[in-house]
Amino acid sequence: MMNRLRVLRAEREWSQADLADRLEVSRQSVNAIETGKYDPSLPLAFRIARLFETSIEAIFTDEM
Amino acid sequence: MRCSPQWLQKTPSARRYAFRLSWAMFAYVLLSLGLAYLSLHGFHPKGLVAYLFAVLPAIAIIATLVSGGMYLGEETDEFQRHLFVQSILWGVGGIMVLTSVWGWLQIYTHITHYFTIWTFPFFLVFQSVTWQTLRWRNR
Numbered sequence: 001m002m003n004r005l006r007v008l009r010a011e012r013e014w015s016q017a018d019l020a021d022r023l024e025v026s027r028q029s030v031n032a033i034e035t036g037k038y039d040p041s042l043p044l045a046f047r048i049a050r051l052f053e054t055s056i057e058a059i060f061t062d063e064m
Numbered sequence: 065m066r067c068s069p070q071w072l073q074k075t076p077s078a079r080r081y082a083f084r085l086s087w088a089m090f091a092y093v094l095l096s097l098g099l100a101y102l103s104l105h106g107f108h109p110k111g112l113v114a115y116l117f118a119v120l121p122a123i124a125i126i127a128t129l130v131s132g133g134m135y136l137g138e139e140t141d142e143f144q145r146h147l148f149v150q151s152i153l154w155g156v157g158g159i160m161v162l163t164s165v166w167g168w169l170q171i172y173t174h175i176t177h178y179f180t181i182w183t184f185p186f187f188l189v190f191q192s193v194t195w196q197t198l199r200w201r202n203r
Binding site: 024025026028029031032033037038040041044 | 075140141142143144146199202203
């Protein structure tokens, strides 16, 4: 699954650690999601979407 | 200030797991060596007492499994949980491969007998090495 997490994070000038703190997960989790190594659960995807004030579909996509 | 590399730093629940695991393994070593010492010095109980003493180290093994289960229940970081579950699968796979290969070697060669009490320590080694490797790869 592809995602725009890195772009959204960069727009806010947050480091991975900043985003991890806001999501209450480890920095490794943010890195794994950003690099596509790990797809978050639905509850975490909702938390991410809520943090960026957008929809899940606007962040995650199954299209290349 | 933390001195360890970031990938080695643990979540609070992982630290609690490490603490519980250390105590369980300490108890396992102590009970195993204690029983061996008593046995070598003429302590050979009979009946129900013999059974009770024989399974004492297994209680420590159960404690390590329970501590792993508690970690999975307490870990709030789902990615860290995912890595731990993956390492358990690698541990199970590793021990299945080892015992299968050893079993066939026992049939067709003169390799020493495999004692099943080694199964859990080998599993724990496979699982722990894989867990740290996965954490390092995802640092």
